[in-house]
Amino acid sequence: MNLLANIRIKTRLRLSFGAIIGVFILSSALIVYNTFVYRKTIRSMIENSQPKFQLMNLTLEKLILAELTISSKVSTIDSLLSEEEYEKIKTLLEEIKKSNVTFREFPLEENELENLKILEDGIKNFAQYAETIHILGKDNRRQEAQILYVRGVNPLSASLRKTVKTLIEFEASNSRKNEDAAESQLTFSLYMICVLSLLSLVAGILFSRSIIRSVMFPLRKAIHFASEIQNGNLNNRIQIDRLDEMGELLEFLKKMEVSLREIIVEARISVENSEKASKEFYKVSKEFISTSETQANDSQKVADHIDHLSTLVEANTSVILTSAEHLRNLEKEIQKNLSSLINVTESLNSLALQARESSDTALKGQEKVDGIQKSFLEVKRTVQKINESLVKIGDISTRTNMLALNAAIEAARAGDHGRGFSVVADEISQLAEHTMKNTREITDLIEFTRSSIESGDGEMNQFSDFFTIIQENASNMARFSMRLLEDMRTQEAGLNVCSRKMYEIASNITDLEHSSLENKSAYSSIKQSIQDLSQGANLISSGSQEISSGAKRIDEQSGKVKRLMEKFSI
Numbered sequence: 001m002n003l004l005a006n007i008r009i010k011t012r013l014r015l016s017f018g019a020i021i022g023v024f025i026l027s028s029a030l031i032v033y034n035t036f037v038y039r040k041t042i043r044s045m046i047e048n049s050q051p052k053f054q055l056m057n058l059t060l061e062k063l064i065l066a067e068l069t070i071s072s073k074v075s076t077i078d079s080l081l082s083e084e085e086y087e088k089i090k091t092l093l094e095e096i097k098k099s100n101v102t103f104r105e106f107p108l109e110e111n112e113l114e115n116l117k118i119l120e121d122g123i124k125n126f127a128q129y130a131e132t133i134h135i136l137g138k139d140n141r142r143q144e145a146q147i148l149y150v151r152g153v154n155p156l157s158a159s160l161r162k163t164v165k166t167l168i169e170f171e172a173s174n175s176r177k178n179e180d181a182a183e184s185q186l187t188f189s190l191y192m193i194c195v196l197s198l199l200s201l202v203a204g205i206l207f208s209r210s211i212i213r214s215v216m217f218p219l220r221k222a223i224h225f226a227s228e229i230q231n232g233n234l235n236n237r238i239q240i241d242r243l244d245e246m247g248e249l250l251e252f253l254k255k256m257e258v259s260l261r262e263i264i265v266e267a268r269i270s271v272e273n274s275e276k277a278s279k280e281f282y283k284v285s286k287e288f289i290s291t292s293e294t295q296a297n298d299s300q301k302v303a304d305h306i307d308h309l310s311t312l313v314e315a316n317t318s319v320i321l322t323s324a325e326h327l328r329n330l331e332k333e334i335q336k337n338l339s340s341l342i343n344v345t346e347s348l349n350s351l352a353l354q355a356r357e358s359s360d361t362a363l364k365g366q367e368k369v370d371g372i373q374k375s376f377l378e379v380k381r382t383v384q385k386i387n388e389s390l391v392k393i394g395d396i397s398t399r400t401n402m403l404a405l406n407a408a409i410e411a412a413r414a415g416d417h418g419r420g421f422s423v424v425a426d427e428i429s430q431l432a433e434h435t436m437k438n439t440r441e442i443t444d445l446i447e448f449t450r451s452s453i454e455s456g457d458g459e460m461n462q463f464s465d466f467f468t469i470i471q472e473n474a475s476n477m478a479r480f481s482m483r484l485l486e487d488m489r490t491q492e493a494g495l496n497v498c499s500r501k502m503y504e505i506a507s508n509i510t511d512l513e514h515s516s517l518e519n520k521s522a523y524s525s526i527k528q529s530i531q532d533l534s535q536g537a538n539l540i541s542s543g544s545q546e547i548s549s550g551a552k553r554i555d556e557q558s559g560k561v562k563r564l565m566e567k568f569s570i
Contacts, residue, residue, distance in 0.1 A: 017396050017400060019200060019203050019204070020200050020203070020204050020400065021400075023196045023199070023200035024200075027196055027197060030193055031193070034185055034189040037186075048107065049171055049174065049175045049178075051102075052103065052171045053172075055103050056103075056164050056167050056171070057168070058095075058099060059096050059099050059100070059119075059164055060161060060164045060165070062093075062095055062096050062099075063092075063126075063160055063161060064157075064161070065092060066089045066126070066130070066157075067154070067157040069085055069088065069089055070089065070130060070133060070149060071153075071154070073085065073137070086130065086131075086134045089130050090127070093123055093126065093127045093130070096123050100116060100119060100120050103116060109170075111170060112170060112171075115163050115166055115167050115170070116167070119160060119163045122156055122159060122160040123160070125156055126153065126157065126160065129148060129149075129152045129153045132145075132148060133145045133148055133149060133153070136148065208434070212438050219445050220445075222249055222253055223445065223448060225253055225257070226253065229253075229256075229257060230455060248382055249382050252378050252382060259371050262368060263368040266361065270361040273357065273361060380450065393435065398436070
């Protein structure tokens with residue numbers, strides 16, 4: 001299993017865009033750091049190197065001016081170093097000393113301190129030489145003054161100029177080193193920015209590709225699986241090797257397929273039971289009709305015999321005996337009808353039980369359909385969550401595009417140093433646009449999946465309606481069966497009463513001559529019972545016709561459901 005498949009899509013998006021934003025922040029921090037270092041170097045050059053340059057240049061100029069003042073007077077035979085010129089030289093030397101004191105206030109290295117010490121000592125000697133030359137000039141000892149200038153002032157001045165130039169060159173060297181170090185640091189930072197940007201671009205491409213593949217491949221698999229279910233193929237198997245949102249979607253689809261297969265199996269069993277029950281109902285209704293017609297005919301015959309017997313009972317006792325024999329035969333017929341009625345009652349009771357079982361089976365099928373509809377609802381919720389995640393992806397891509405635009409603007413402000421960063425910003429912008437495009441494609445695929453699920457939900461509603469119709473028909477059939485069962489039991493009770501009365505008439509047939517009046521009332525009671533029996537037979541006949549029509553309706557509904565079931569292959 002791929003390790004990325006265990007990471008949720010939202011987490012992967014956060015990691016990818018977090019890495020990109022982190023690289024942007026790190027690159028910006030490097031730019032700020034290098035800008036700070038560069039500014040610090042420039043400020044150090046402005047605050048330290050330039051004042052040092054100015055001080056050393058002024059020192060060199062003042063030293064040359066003092067030497068020129070002395071040499072111009074000493075080299076001329078008729079000229080003397082006046083007080084004013086001497087004070088000027090002293091002033092120049094004092095200014096050089098002040099410059100040295102100011103120079104010491106800056107951060108100095110050991111080499112600079114040594115040269116500065118040599119310079120200060122040389123300035124002291126130069127001041128002494130100038131004072132001695134001034135005194136020799138006053139004493140008119142010009143030759144000695146010239147010798148002192150040639151042997152002392154001139155070499156010392158050359159040495160001091162060399163020391164000042166050494167300090168100037170050393171400071172220039174330090175300035176160049178600092179500038180080179182700043183340039184090197186800036187170049188290194190630019191290289192690091194380019195490398196980090198390239199790494200972020202590669203990471204963004206890899207993460208984007210991983211996210212697109214983790215969404216597209218399972219989504220295509222889910223669409224193919226849903227299309228197979230829509231076409232009626234329930235033998236399709238889907239392999240789930242993910243633990244993210246798409247894995248949950250595939251798991252819901254798999255559970256939906258299993259539940260749908262169970263519903264189809266239960267529905268087929270229910271349809272087969274309904275067909276068997278409808279055929280049994282139809283057969284029993286035919287038996288009911290035949291039995292009720294036979295019973296009605298027999299009742300009519302008995303009524304005719306009773307009428308004929310009542311008219312002849314007083315006329316001829318022998319006819320009564322013959323009628324008694326007929327009554328015994330009629331009792332046998334009633335016993336046969338009673339036995340047949342008991343068998344029909346048992347069949348009707350079994351039929352009522354089958355109707356209840358069909359109703360329970362239809363109710364279970366309805367519950368399974370409700371479970372499938374709940375699974376569809378869960379799938380719809382998962383698709384809605386994925387759609388919300390895609391909306392967030394679009395927002396993040398838009399923000400990334402704006403961030404890349406701001407980075408490009410900052411790179412343009414940086415000039416040549418930000419040119420490489422501008423290229424990376426353009427790549428990031430293109431990556432954001434590519435991500436937005438893929439997000440729209442994924443949204444379209446999810447919309448297609450949602451429409452397929454709604455189509456399957458419609459078919460589940462049809463299943464629910466069919467199971468409701470089957471349950472209602474089975475319930476109606478059960479009610480008809482119970483009502484007919486009660487009528488049959490009433491008829492059975494009537495036949496039992498009639499049989500007992502027939503037995504009483506047959507056993508007391510010898511006393512008919514003495515109790516003809518009582519027999520008339522008994523005949524009337526028997527006639528009334530036979531009429532009740534005839535009415536019961538008519539009720540049974542009408543109930544049997546209702547059962548027959550109900551069985552036909554159940555058979556028609558079973559045929560419709562069976563044709564609908566044939567659409568699915570299990």
